[in-house]
Amino acid sequence: MAILERITRNIDNRYWDPGTKAFPVKNRYTAGVAGQWFFEELKENGKIYGSRCEDCAVTYVPARIYCERCFKRLEKEKDWLDVGTEGEIHSFTAVHRTKTGEEKEEPSLVAAVKIADGLLIHRLAGVKPEQVEIGMKVKAEFKPKDERQGGIEDIKHFKPL
Amino acid sequence: MRKVAMVGAGMTKFVRRALETPKELSYEAAKTTLDSCGLSLDDVDCVAHGTAPDAFDGIHQNGEYMACGSGGWNKPTMRVFVGGATGVHAIAHGWYHVASGLFDTCLVVCEEKMSSAMPHAQGFFLTIFDSITERPLQPNLLWIFALEMNRYMERYGYTKEDMALAAVNNKRNGLKHPASQFTDEVTVDDVVNSEMMAYPVSRLDVSPVSDGAAAVLLAAEPVARRLTDKPVWIEGVGWTLDTAYWATRDLSYPRYLDKAARMAYDMAGIREPHKQIDIAEPYDPFDYKALHHLEGLQLSPRGKTVELLRDGHFAMDGNMPMCPSGGLLGVGNPIAAAGTMKACELFWQLRGEAGERQVPGNPRLGVAQAWGDLMQVSSVVVAGI
Amino acid sequence: MKEKVQVSGGTGLSAKDVSSGKIFVTDDSLDCAYAWDTGVAVNRYLAELKNGRIIATECRKCKRIMLPPRLFCELCYVPSNNWVYVQDTGVINTFSICHVHWDASRIGEGEKPHLPAVIEIDGASEGMGIMHLLNEVEPDQIKIGMKVKAVWKPEAERTGSINDIKYFKPIE
Numbered sequence: 001m002a003i004l005e006r007i008t009r010n011i012d013n014r015y016w017d018p019g020t021k022a023f024p025v026k027n028r029y030t031a032g033v034a035g036q037w038f039f040e041e042l043k044e045n046g047k048i049y050g051s052r053c054e055d056c057a058v059t060y061v062p063a064r065i066y067c068e069r070c071f072k073r074l075e076k077e078k079d080w081l082d083v084g085t086e087g088e089i090h091s092f093t094a095v096h097r098t099k100t101g102e103e104k105e106e107p108s109l110v111a112a113v114k115i116a117d118g119l120l121i122h123r124l125a126g127v128k129p130e131q132v133e134i135g136m137k138v139k140a141e142f143k144p145k146d147e148r149q150g151g152i153e154d155i156k157h158f159k160p161l
Numbered sequence: 162m163r164k165v166a167m168v169g170a171g172m173t174k175f176v177r178r179a180l181e182t183p184k185e186l187s188y189e190a191a192k193t194t195l196d197s198c199g200l201s202l203d204d205v206d207c208v209a210h211g212t213a214p215d216a217f218d219g220i221h222q223n224g225e226y227m228a229c230g231s232g233g234w235n236k237p238t239m240r241v242f243v244g245g246a247t248g249v250h251a252i253a254h255g256w257y258h259v260a261s262g263l264f265d266t267c268l269v270v271c272e273e274k275m276s277s278a279m280p281h282a283q284g285f286f287l288t289i290f291d292s293i294t295e296r297p298l299q300p301n302l303l304w305i306f307a308l309e310m311n312r313y314m315e316r317y318g319y320t321k322e323d324m325a326l327a328a329v330n331n332k333r334n335g336l337k338h339p340a341s342q343f344t345d346e347v348t349v350d351d352v353v354n355s356e357m358m359a360y361p362v363s364r365l366d367v368s369p370v371s372d373g374a375a376a377v378l379l380a381a382e383p384v385a386r387r388l389t390d391k392p393v394w395i396e397g398v399g400w401t402l403d404t405a406y407w408a409t410r411d412l413s414y415p416r417y418l419d420k421a422a423r424m425a426y427d428m429a430g431i432r433e434p435h436k437q438i439d440i441a442e443p444y445d446p447f448d449y450k451a452l453h454h455l456e457g458l459q460l461s462p463r464g465k466t467v468e469l470l471r472d473g474h475f476a477m478d479g480n481m482p483m484c485p486s487g488g489l490l491g492v493g494n495p496i497a498a499a500g501t502m503k504a505c506e507l508f509w510q511l512r513g514e515a516g517e518r519q520v521p522g523n524p525r526l527g528v529a530q531a532w533g534d535l536m537q538v539s540s541v542v543v544a545g546i
Numbered sequence: 547m548k549e550k551v552q553v554s555g556g557t558g559l560s561a562k563d564v565s566s567g568k569i570f571v572t573d574d575s576l577d578c579a580y581a582w583d584t585g586v587a588v589n590r591y592l593a594e595l596k597n598g599r600i601i602a603t604e605c606r607k608c609k610r611i612m613l614p615p616r617l618f619c620e621l622c623y624v625p626s627n628n629w630v631y632v633q634d635t636g637v638i639n640t641f642s643i644c645h646v647h648w649d650a651s652r653i654g655e656g657e658k659p660h661l662p663a664v665i666e667i668d669g670a671s672e673g674m675g676i677m678h679l680l681n682e683v684e685p686d687q688i689k690i691g692m693k694v695k696a697v698w699k700p701e702a703e704r705t706g707s708i709n710d711i712k713y714f715k716p717i718e
Binding site: 170171172173174175176177178179180181185186188189190192193194196197219279280281283284287288290291292293294295297298299300301302303304307308309311312315339340342356357358359360361362372373374404405406408409410411412 | 552553554555556557558559560561564569573574580582584585588591592612613614616620621639640641642643644645646647648649650651652660662663664673674675676677678679685690707708709
C-alpha cells in the first residue's frame with residue numbers, strides 16, 4: 001500500500017493487544033524528608049504541620065524542607081509549626097461519576113482546604129453539595145489513632161464547623 | 162553566540178532507595194550548587210531540568226512536579242527528556258538558553274528516583290520495544306544491551322574478561338567519590354563470575370538502580386568571570402538520534418555518538434580528540450558501553466580500546482583517565498542525574514577540586530557523554546578551563 | 547589540593563525501613579490497558595505473516611529492502627511503496643541467553659533460558675535484522691553467523707502477529 005492509499009474500513013486496521021489486563025507494574029512512593037515528619041505528626045499526635053519561611057512570609061502546608069520562593073532550607077527545629085486542624089474551603093467540587101464513568105449513588109465532595117498559605121485536597125463530609133460554600137470553615141476529622149498509618153488518609157475528611 | 166561556563170556544581174548521594182521525594186532530591190542538588198558559587202535563587206534567570214521516563218518516579222509530567230525543587234518557581238523552566246541521554250543533554254539545553262543571549266544564568270538540574278518503580282525499574286521498559294513487532298515476544302530491557310554487547314565483542318574478538326576491565330576500573334575510581342553507593346572494590350573474576358543475567362551480561366557488568374540528583378550552574382561569560390576566577394567553559398555540545406529500528410543498525414559501533422561527538426568537537430575547535438582530550442567521562446551503564454562509547458567519541462580506535470585499557474592508557478595516571486568519577490558503574494545510576502554527575506565531575510576535575518580522586522597533571526579539557534532512549538541517542542559536552 | 551566536592555542529601559533507606567512501617571510509603575499502580583493500531587505498513591506485514599510469508603518494503607531512493615516494512619525510508623525520507631517478499635531464513639547477527647524475566651526476577655529451576663536474537667533476513671538488505679527468538683538449539687551451540695529458518699505456527703493458529711513465527715531454528 002502506497003503512502004497515499006488509505007484504510008477506509010476500521011475493521012481492516014488491525015491492532016495488537018498484549019492480552020494483559022493492565023500494565024503489570026506499580027509504584028511505591030516515600031513521603032520524603034518533610035512528608036515523613038508531616039505524617040508522623042498526623043499519625044502520632046493528630047496534628048497538621050506547616051513550615052514557615054519568615055523571609056517570604058509564607059507558611060507552607062503540608063510542611064516542606066525548602067521555600068520554593070527563595071530556596072531557603074526550612075529547618076524542623078526552627079521553621080515548623082502546628083497550624084491547627086481548621087481551615088476554610090478555597091474551592092470544591094461534587095463528584096457524580098466514578099473514575100470509570102459510572103453514576104455514583106451519592107455524589108462525593110472534594111475540597112481544596114486552605115490552611116495557613118497551603119491547600120490540602122481532601123474529602124468533605126457532614127454537608128450536602130448544595131450547602132457547601134467557598135469560604136466555609138471546616139475542621140479535619142482524624143481516624144482513631146490505632147487505625148492511622150502515616151498517610152493522608154489518617155485524616156478521614158474535613159467537616160464544616 | 163556567547164561563551165558559557167559552568168560556575169557551580171552539586172549533587173546528592175546516589176543511593177538504592179532514598180527517603181527524599183524527587184522534589185527534595187532536586188532541591189538538595191540545586192541548593193548545593195547555588196551554595197557552591199555563592200548565589201541565591203534570585204540570581205538564577207532560568208531553569209533547564211531533566212528526568213528520564215516519568216514511569217520511574219511514577220509521576221506523570223514529572224518535570225512540572227519537580228520544578229519547584231529545581232528552583233523553577235515562577236521562572237522560565239523547561240524539561241528535556243531523552244532517556245539515559247537526558248543528563249548531558251540537559252547541559253546542552255541549558256547552554257543554548259545562555260549562549261543565545263536570552264538569559265545570563267541557567268540552573269541545570271537532573272533527577273531520577275528509580276526505587277519508586279516496582280517490582281523493578283526494568284519492568285517499566287516493556288513499552289520501549291515496538292508494541293506490535295517486538296513486544297509480543299515478551300522482551301525485557303536487558304535483551305537489547307546483551308544483544309549489542311555480544312555483537313560488539315564478536316566484531317573485535319573481545320572477551321567477557323576484557324569488558325570486565327572497564328567495570329573494575331570505574332568501580333575502583335568510584336570508591337573515592339563521596340556520593341558513591343558502593344563500598345567494595347571488584348576484580349575481573351568477581352565480574353565474570355557474578356551471576357549471569359542475559360549472556361553476555363552478568364550482574365556486575367551492569368550499573369545499579371539508584372535514586373539521586375545532580376546540578377550545575379551555567380553563566381554567560383561576563384557573569385562567570387565576575388563569579389569565579391576558574392570558570393569551566395562549555396567548549397562544545399552535540400547530540401544525535403539514530404533510527405529507532407534498532408535491530409537494523411550496526412550494533413558494534415555507536416554511529417549516533419560519532420555524529421554527536423563530531424558536532425561537539427567542531428564547535429570546540431578540536432581536530433584530534435584522542436590527543437587533545439585530557440579526561441573522558443563516557444556513559445557506562447554497562448562496562449562494555451564505556452569502551453563502545455570511547456570508540457564513538459573518537460578517543461580510541463575501533464577495536465583497539467581493550468588494548469589501550471590494558472596498557473593503562475585510561476587509568477587515573479594514564480594519558481586519558483576514563484570515568485575519574487567512577488561513572489555509573491562506580492557511583493550509581495539514577496538515570497538522568499548520572500549524566501549530569503559526569504558534567505559535575507568535569508567541573509571539579511578541571512578546577513583541581515576533585516580531592517582524593519583528582520586526576521594528576523592539571524587536566525584542561527574534558528568530555529562527558531550520555532546515551533539513551535532505544536539505544537539511539539547520544540549527547541556530548543566538551544568542557545575546558 | 548582542596549576537596550570542594552559538594553554533596554548533600556540522598557538519605558539511604560533499607561528494605562527493612564520500609565517493611566517495618568518505620569518509613570511511610572504509598573503504593574499505587576496505573577491500572578490501565580492499551581491497544582495499539584498497527585499502522586499501514588505493519589498491518590500488511592502482519593497479514594502476510596498470517597499467510598506464512600515475510601514481506602518488506604523497498605526504498606525508492608537508496609533501494610534498501612527494509613524490515614519491518616515501513617511507508618517511508620527514515621534515512622532518505624522518501625516514500626517506500628514497493629512491496630517485496632523476502633525469505634523466512636536468515637543469519638544470526640547477535641543473540642543472548644537470558645536468565646531473567648522482564649521484572650528482573652530469575653527464571654526458575656528447570657525453566658529454559660530465553661534466547662532472543664537479531665536475525666538478518668535473507669532477501670532484505672544487509673544488516674536488516676528483526677528481533678525474534680531462537681529454539682531447537684542448545685544455548686551453548688548458538689553462534690553469531692549461524693543460518694536459521696523460521697518455524698511457523700500451523701496456519702489455523704496464526705492470528706496475524708509476530709508470534710505467527712514461533713521461533714527461528716538453525717539449519718545446515
